[in-house]
Amino acid sequence: MIKRLQHYWAITVFTLFFLPLTINLGLWQLDRADQKILLQQSLTALEQPIMVPDDQGLILAELQSLQRVTLNSSFIKPFVWFKDNQVVSGKVGYDAIGLIGAGDNLLLVNRGWFASNGQRDPLPEIDWVNGKVSLTGRLVPVQVNPYQLGEDTYSDQYPQLVQEISPAVLTEHLAASIEGTLLPWVLILDTPGDATLTPHWKASAMASEKHMAYAWQWFGLALTLCLLYIYRVFYSPIDTKR
Structure with a gap:
């Protein structure tokens, strides 16, 4: 086994560098998906508009974001x-x-x-x-x-x-x-009225589902890298001409 690892040292270094990278990127996308889910939950909870009386502007400073x-x-x-x-x-x-x-x-x-x-x-x-x-x-x-x-x-x-x-x-x-x-x-x-032009604001440009899809792509790449490394290092014949 040591001989095979020595023979494929370059592939080993490549895998040791990129495998943690792809896993971390997948975990980061999962974290981003969780953030988007929490954001959507906040938007839903704060959807019902609060009526602010004309002389109660101070209330605005005490309200939650969004x-x-x-x-x-x-x-x-x-x-x-x-x-x-x-x-x-x-x-x-x-x-x-x-x-x-x-x-x-x-x-x-x-x-x-x-x-x-x-x-x-x-x-x-x-x-x-x-x-x-x-x-x-x-x-x-x-x-x-x-x-x-x-x-x-x-x-x-x-x-x-x-x-x-x-x-x-x-x-x-x-x-x-x-x-x-x-x-x-x-x-x-965000509601049609005398002052409203064309609303276009979005809390996020990317939905949580897209972050999840990116996460599984990174995890899939990590799995593919592992399988290719295992096959190449432990099961493929060693090229003695190198």
Whole structure:
């Protein structure tokens, strides 16, 4: 046996390197599948929208992430930001993000997507929603854009084109013109209404079933590697000409 292991040392090294790698990748995909299952369970549990009274904006700060809520409020002029590089059904466009008052707080509202049609200078115009409207959606924590090419520069000209929404930077920018605490949420509208454009937000781009399928692919590759190694090292004839 030692002679065969010495003869196939290169195959042994290859197997010892890639076998743990494929197993760990399979376990990682299983872990990701569990995370997606828990996320889906959370979405289901928080599906029923909570009605937030007009003067109870403080309630929003106490709610769980991904909770659906319904509230009535008015968009504050002239604040509107277009989030760049949003792709829906293969088309590039913007997400329109406005600002509303919620009691003594301020809340960002993602109205959804609209096609840019390549227009950037000047930016396209969208219809302003006047008066108090009913808004229903999920409270989603603001997430950093990992692909941001550079820092956004906020100005007093609206609409503004941005790559991401940064609550810390935006709070500093808004402090000079409006009072109120900016909540760390974005209310992403998911129900048709006067303010809703094209909803497209998803909690995850990949379902748990796909992670499971990837996991079994990695485990299958690990099993195949083991079987090939066992056959090659212990059962195949040794090539004495090497």
